[in-house]
Amino acid sequence: MKKERTLAEPFRIKMVEPLRMTTVEYRKDVLQKAGYNPFLLSSDDVYIDLLTDSGTSAMSDHQWSAMMLGDESYAGAHSWEKLEREVKDLTGMNYVLPTHQGRAAERILYGILGGKDKVFISNTHFDTTRANIEFTGATAIDCMSEESQDPDADLPFKGNMDIEQARESILKYGKENIGAVILTVTNNSSGGQPVSMENTKQVRELCDEFGILFVLDGCRIAENSYFIKHREANFDGKTYRQIAQQMLSLCDAFIMSAKKDALVNMGGLLVLRNELLAQKSTNLLIISEGFATYGGLSGRDMEAMAVGLQEVFDAGYLHYRIKSTEYLGKHLHEKGVPLIRPYGGHAIYIDAKKFYSHIPAHQFPGQALVCDLYEQGGIRCVEVGSVMFGKYDEHGNHVAPKNELVRLAIPRRVYTQSHIDYVIDVFDDIVEMKNQARGLEIVYEPPFLRHFTARFKRL
Numbered sequence: 001m002k003k004e005r006t007l008a009e010p011f012r013i014k015m016v017e018p019l020r021m022t023t024v025e026y027r028k029d030v031l032q033k034a035g036y037n038p039f040l041l042s043s044d045d046v047y048i049d050l051l052t053d054s055g056t057s058a059m060s061d062h063q064w065s066a067m068m069l070g071d072e073s074y075a076g077a078h079s080w081e082k083l084e085r086e087v088k089d090l091t092g093m094n095y096v097l098p099t100h101q102g103r104a105a106e107r108i109l110y111g112i113l114g115g116k117d118k119v120f121i122s123n124t125h126f127d128t129t130r131a132n133i134e135f136t137g138a139t140a141i142d143c144m145s146e147e148s149q150d151p152d153a154d155l156p157f158k159g160n161m162d163i164e165q166a167r168e169s170i171l172k173y174g175k176e177n178i179g180a181v182i183l184t185v186t187n188n189s190s191g192g193q194p195v196s197m198e199n200t201k202q203v204r205e206l207c208d209e210f211g212i213l214f215v216l217d218g219c220r221i222a223e224n225s226y227f228i229k230h231r232e233a234n235f236d237g238k239t240y241r242q243i244a245q246q247m248l249s250l251c252d253a254f255i256m257s258a259k260k261d262a263l264v265n266m267g268g269l270l271v272l273r274n275e276l277l278a279q280k281s282t283n284l285l286i287i288s289e290g291f292a293t294y295g296g297l298s299g300r301d302m303e304a305m306a307v308g309l310q311e312v313f314d315a316g317y318l319h320y321r322i323k324s325t326e327y328l329g330k331h332l333h334e335k336g337v338p339l340i341r342p343y344g345g346h347a348i349y350i351d352a353k354k355f356y357s358h359i360p361a362h363q364f365p366g367q368a369l370v371c372d373l374y375e376q377g378g379i380r381c382v383e384v385g386s387v388m389f390g391k392y393d394e395h396g397n398h399v400a401p402k403n404e405l406v407r408l409a410i411p412r413r414v415y416t417q418s419h420i421d422y423v424i425d426v427f428d429d430i431v432e433m434k435n436q437a438r439g440l441e442i443v444y445e446p447p448f449l450r451h452f453t454a455r456f457k458r459l
Contacts, residue, residue, distance in 0.1 A: 007320065007417060008417075009320060009416060010316040010320045011413055020045075020047070027374055028375050030045050031371060031375060035443070035444070035454070035455025036371050036457065037451075038371070039451070046380045047377065047378030048422065049380050050347075050407075050408040050409050050410060051381060051409065052382065052411075053346045054409075055259035055265045055266060056265075056411035056412075057413060058411070059264065059304060059308070060263070060308075060413075063263065063304040066300075066303040066306070067304050069303055072298060073299070075294075077293060079300070079302040080302055082302070082303065083098065083302040083306045084096050086309050090244065091245075092248060092249050093253075093271045093272060094273065095271065096269065097269070097270040097271070097282060097285050097295060098267070098269060098302065099270060099296050100267065100268060100296025100297060101257055101266060101268040102128070102269075103257070103268070104268055104289055105268045106129055108281050109180075109255065109270055110132045110133050111136060112284065113179040113180055114132075114179050115136050116137035117137075117177055118136070118139070118178075119169065120133050120138060120141065120180055121143055121180075121182070122161070122181070122182040122183070122184060123182075123190070124142045124159075124187050126184060126188050126217075129182065129217065135448065141169050143161050143165035143169065144162055144187075145162040148193070149403070151191070151339070155342075156342070158187075158194075158340075159184070160195055161195070161199060161203055163206060166206060167206060170212070175210040180215045181206065181212055181215070183195060183200060183214070183217065185200075185216065185218050185224040185247070186223055186345055186346070188220075188346075190340075191347075192340075192345055192407075194224045194227035194228065197228050197232055197243070197247060198232070203250075204250040207252075214251045215254075216248060216251035216253070216254050217255045218244075218248065218261075219260040221244045222261040222312040222313055222318060223345030224247070225241070225244045226319075240313045240315065252274065253270070253277070258308070261308075261309075262305045263311055263412060264305050264308050267302075267305045270285075317413075321346075321412065322345050324410065324417070325346065325410055326343045327420060328343075328348050328408065328424065329348045330343075331424045332424065335431055337427060337431065338350065338354040338355050340405070346410060347408055348408045349406070349408075351404070352366035352368075352404045352405060353366075356368055356369060356434060358435065359439040360439070361400035361404060362400070364383065364386050364439060365437075365439065366386065367383045367385075368438065368440055369437070370382065370406055373406075373430060376429045376430060377422070377426030381406055382409070383406055383407075384405040385401060385404035385405050386401060387451045388450075388451045389401040438458055439458075440456040440458060441459055442456055443456060443457050
């Protein structure tokens with residue numbers, strides 16, 4: 001039997017950035033000072049940073065060289081014209097609004113579409129999406145099937161929207177009260193799971209039936225295209241870019257945090273088909289971000305983004321991206337770490353509720369695991385559970401979400417396989433010590449997006 005070759009990086013290193021390894025005692029001290037919230041740690045104290053894949057990519061030599069061509073003209077810069085051409089070719093939409101990052105695009109669009117008594121339907125709203133919607137007074141509803149929420153279910157497209165649930169929500173609240181239907185690809189909050197082209201077509205048909213705006217949140221659309229090509233029938237002959245273009249042809253609006261699949265450290269997009277909605281959005285863009293041809297971006301940012309939107313669809317890059325994530329998942333699974341499967345494209349999600357089964361939801365098992373990973377190995381990651389999505393009822397009692405997850409998000413083109421092997425090795429200690437893990441209590445939290453700045457104490 002032919003031996004499987006080592007998964008080798010499809011790039012070579014031209015510049016290095018030093019990493020500093022600290023002691024367990026040092027990390028325990030700084031974590032306590034940070035209120036047991038890794039968001040509040042200094043990056044100098046982190047060895048392997050898996051907090052997010054947003055804005056943490058390593059840019060290519062072509063992107064860095066393109067930045068030297070940046071036109072910093074206030075209006076009509078050629079860097080803007082280059083980005084606009086690239087985005088129009090990808091999306092097939094005429095109105096392109098650049099923003100400094102994805103949540104700025106969300107704030108603009110949902111600020112217009114939202115408001116009291118408005119309802120937004122999604123496969124799963126991510127944290128900033130939900131916050132921007134709820135900030136307007138609107139309600140955000142997730143429509144995921146029970147089957148797809150089973151961490152062990154080996155289904156190809158567990159990120160899909162439950163169409164019947166979505167239909168029932170529209171009928172319940174009235175089509176005139178639905179701000180938009182939002183399809184997030186890949187579905188970050190459900191374990192980075194992909195969405196099928198068939199499900200996207202069904203969402204389009206549902207929106208046409210009721211006359212509702214269809215928004216595609218496609219910050220990881222290239223990774224989603226990889227899964228469609230390899231898991232859905234009749235797409236093996238298409239390129240990844242062609243698959244993305246087909247998916248984008250089905251929606252009315254496209255929101256993107258370019259800090260993911262545009263391979264840049266800063267940037268976002270709001271792209272629209274409707275002229276009137278584009279005019280309203282442009283007015284808000286100019287008030288809050290900048291003039292319409294630069295938004296919140298410099299010319300060099302737009303140059304790098306235009307190149308990144310081409311490079312991200314490279315077959316060699318996407319193969320390595322997906323397979324290196326799968327490599328981490330397979331090895332953790334072999335150690336008995338409960339994971340959401342099949343593995344997503346940008347991250348591995350640990351089922352902290354099952355792994356730390358002795359810690360109840362109101363003591364935040366996911367946050368406990370996040371802290372333990374940092375203390376034992378200098379690995380920074382993020383909780384996607386009761387800290388991020390938990391709420392309180394009218395009596396002040398904690399209401400837990402269905403899942404208590406920990407996300408290990410892998411920055412693009414940053415870490416080598418030996419770095420990933422180090423992460424795998426640290427889990428030997430985590431598995432051995434898991435019965436000794438202790439929960440946490442919140443001592444401070446803000447009204448929105450509490451996971452960013454909340455502080456905790458060990459119980």
